[in-house]
Amino acid sequence: MSGDTAAAVQAGGDAQQAVGRNRIQVSSSKKPLFFYVNLAKRYMQHHDDDVELSALGLAISTAVTVAEILKNNGLAVEKKVRTSTVDIKNEISTRSIQKAKIEIVLGKTNKFDELMAANDGDGTAGDGVGKNDKFDELMAANDGDGTAGGGNKQRFVIDFPTIFISSPLLDRSS
Template structure:
């Protein structure tokens, strides 16, 4: 496994990136958001830390199984997190998957457009990482 943590400046948020959490949003939110992002950008990058990895895998597998997406790349690793005020660090599993529109995407999108999220407008980049 590769350690994805670096000492470099934080990466610039990508508009096609979705950070999946365990309890912030229901899976349907991530499915709809992923479909909207693929419609606009052609691909979506799903990312998760710790316990949220299983939610991210579920979202990715549903999108693939239902014919919306094909897997483009998959990365796994450990994210090293420093604890404030403590001299030890903790590692959490991290997974990222890039999904691209399938050949059936446009047809599916026309038949079943993603539902609009009800509530405050949030971009994918605004989603906090939680595990």
């Protein structure tokens, strides 16, 4: 085990520690999802090379979600995905436990700098909490009556079931 990896393991696998040059160790419980999204954006913004999301066990779904958010927003392309199992030694007993591991390598898209500049310009500072371009386009096309604008007149309706409760206390017929 290298010194950086050993330090991360000794620190309890602390998620925000970057092991290696651009590796983000994702945790499912230590930090919120958009912390990792913003950290990956920052790594890609300040370095010309790739960023790697690494996760063990239950944190795998968080790492995949972070990668999908970056890809769907047009900021990153998936370069490589590696899956493996690693032996984790239990501190209490001498037995080792196998955990699933994923490593997702993402690279910048050609439009990365342009999209980041646009995000910085609208007051969100690239935090992922601001405006979503696709959402803005849909809202601009909406003509105010719940239908999409233009020639596409789809109505968005949410139907909630009606629940009837009968109880002697509620019966007012007597």
